[in-house]
Amino acid sequence: MTIRSYLIIASAAAALAALAIAAPVRAGGDKIAFPESHEAGVLFTTVDRADNKQFREFYASAAALDAAKKGEPLPSGTVITMRQYAAKLDAQGNPEKDANGRFLKGNLIGYAIMEKRTGWGSEYPDNVRNGEWEYQAFKPDKTVNTAANLGACFNCHKPLDKQDYVYLYDKMKAAAK
Template sequence: MTSILDQEAFMKRSLVTVCILALYRELYASSQEAVDAMKRGQPLPDRTVLVLVQYKAQADAQGNPLKNASGRFLKGDRIGFTVMEKRQGWGAEYPGDLRNGEWEYSAFGTDGRFNANANYTGCFQCHKPHEKQDFVISLAGLMGGGGTTGTGAPDVRISGFSFGPPRLTAAPGQAVMWINNDDSPHQITLTASKARGPVLTKGQSYSHTFAAAGTYDYVCGLHPNMKGQVEVISR
């Protein structure tokens, strides 16, 4: 996929609108069959093309992102496209710890021209943990996520692409609960063990019990710049 991106051919079905950090993103699929498969939680069909269109968020005079009444960023100038395409037999040349099934990735600038300098290894690394979702991170937003509907008071709230509080103290054997208040999905991932919770859509929660004393750093598996810490102290 090194030719100029045919925008009209690919952008047939709008799937998800995502507001992340200072970016506004729209996800499109190449066929209704792909959309239906995603909603059923099934692998996407051969020759599926997914296009993520990225925009800058509108900002005020101080550079702060502007939001609408629902708390979503306002779409600004388009800055590029990221494409993932699935073809039978693709991916065989990649090592097992990197291969994303039969998916390949490409990035394009605002003029639709292929970006040869994009970090494609990063694409494979980011999507690799989501094999159960056919390597499509946004699938959770259509399926309803894998967490549970939160009951009781959470220990950590996920809001505005941050953990609150970012640092928490717990006792050995204590369960810590996170709840996602963002429109965007998130995933609790322990930094040292690489253990991952389910992808959480808005309103869903996840609990993890820390058996031993220690300091546990964690990130969002979908947005690694989001960081938190749980300090488990014997009392």
């Protein structure tokens, strides 16, 4: 075999391997249906993101907040909904602030969801898997945002394994009744 044909075969094999890793993550996200009733849960905190000029709202069930308060993993069936809004900008393009110094919400630009259910995640290798969590992104019209990189969701949340892969675990704890 020439070096050139070896390289072509090797790079094709690498591309296939990358697909094999990306594909299950993409399919896993399809388990998540748009959480139509998220507003019936608790709006447990909001976050101003200066880096991408977003204002975000976070919703979860009272049962999930109760589990966080006890320091337990969140129960099967937990859905955490992030509503992403563009921050309102001033004439210079900087986020406007309210009397408390918080961003003001402009247009809804999307949703990021994480959901866990007993048995989910078992098809992933350990270096990908985040317990029983799956991730999905939706557009403002509630259809799946197929441009989202769901592998990145797993990757960035993975270091939070001591608090069930949830960044805002302490905010959930604080919001429990």
